Amino acid sequence: MDTNRAFHEAPLPLFAADSDEAVPIPRPGAKTPSYLADHRARLRERFMAGGAVPMPDYEMLELVLFRAIPRQDVKPLARRLIETFGDFARVLAAPEARLTSIDGVGPTVVTELKIVAAAAQRMARGRVLRRPVLSGWDALLDYCHTAMGHAGTEEFRVLFLDRKNVLIADEAQGRGTVDHVPVYPREILRRALELGASALILVHNHPSGDPTPSQADIAMTDRIRVGAEVMGIAIHDHLVIGTGREVSFRREGLL
Numbered sequence: 001m002d003t004n005r006a007f008h009e010a011p012l013p014l015f016a017a018d019s020d021e022a023v024p025i026p027r028p029g030a031k032t033p034s035y036l037a038d039h040r041a042r043l044r045e046r047f048m049a050g051g052a053v054p055m056p057d058y059e060m061l062e063l064v065l066f067r068a069i070p071r072q073d074v075k076p077l078a079r080r081l082i083e084t085f086g087d088f089a090r091v092l093a094a095p096e097a098r099l100t101s102i103d104g105v106g107p108t109v110v111t112e113l114k115i116v117a118a119a120a121q122r123m124a125r126g127r128v129l130r131r132p133v134l135s136g137w138d139a140l141l142d143y144c145h146t147a148m149g150h151a152g153t154e155e156f157r158v159l160f161l162d163r164k165n166v167l168i169a170d171e172a173q174g175r176g177t178v179d180h181v182p183v184y185p186r187e188i189l190r191r192a193l194e195l196g197a198s199a200l201i202l203v204h205n206h207p208s209g210d211p212t213p214s215q216a217d218i219a220m221t222d223r224i225r226v227g228a229e230v231m232g233i234a235i236h237d238h239l240v241i242g243t244g245r246e247v248s249f250r251r252e253g254l255l
Contacts, residue, residue: 092117093150160197211242
C-alpha cells in the first residue's frame with residue numbers, strides 16, 4: 001500500500017421518460033405475466049418464511065427490483081448488478097453514474113436502491129445515536145461499516161460525544177476522491193465546541209478495502225489530537241474502515 005496517500009409496488013408511470021430503459025410501456029389494463037407473478041409470489045413467501053439469511057444476494061436484489069420494474073423478469077438484471085459490483089451491499093452503495101451505466105438501470109431503479117441503502121444506514125445509526133458509545137462498540141462498528149464500508153470515495157466523519165460518552169452528533173466533515181479527502185482540524189474542533197462535545201471518535205474509510213493507515217492518516221490524527229488536548233477534548237479513537245474489517249488507532253498504539 002502506498003503510505004503517502006493523502007486522505008427508487010408502485011406501478012411505473014405510463015410515460016417513457018419516467019420509466020427505466022428496459023421496461024416496456026404497458027398497454028392499459030396489461031397484467032404481469034402469470035409466470036412472473038408466480039415467481040415473485042414464491043420469492044416473497046420464501047423471504048417472509050425464512051428471512052434474508054438463506055437467500056443469495058441476487059434474490060434479495062430481485063425483491064428490491066420488483067417494485068422498480070413491475071412487469072419484467074428482473075433476475076437477469078439482478079445477476080448483472082451482482083456480477084458488476086460484487087455483492088448486494090456494493091450494489092446499494094454504488095454511485096449513480098456507475099449504476100446507470102448498466103443496461104436496464106434507469107432513475108427508478110437507482111432511486112429504489114438508494115432508498116434501501118438509506119434505510120439500512122438509518123437503522124444502524126439509530127442503534128448508536130444518543131447512546132453510550134463505549135459500551136456499544138460493536139454496534140458502532142456495524143454502523144461505520146454500513147455507512148462507509150462500501151463507498152467508492154473517501155469520507156471523513158467525526159462522532160461527537162458528551163461527557164458521558166453518549167453520541168450526540170455524527171457528521172461528515174469531508175468527502176474526497178478514491179484515495180484522498182480534505183480534513184481541516186480547525187473546523188472539526190470549532191464544531192466540537194459548538195456542540196459542547198467532550199470527546200471525539202474520528203472515522204474515515206479506505207475505498208481500496210485495505211484499512212491500513214497511511215502516514216498522512218497518522219500525521220493528520222496527531223494534528224487533531226494536539227489541538228483537541230489544548231481545548232480539553234479527548235480523542236477516543238480513529239477508525240479506518242476497510243472491506244469487512246477496520247483498524248483502530250487506539251488498539252494499534254497510534255493514539
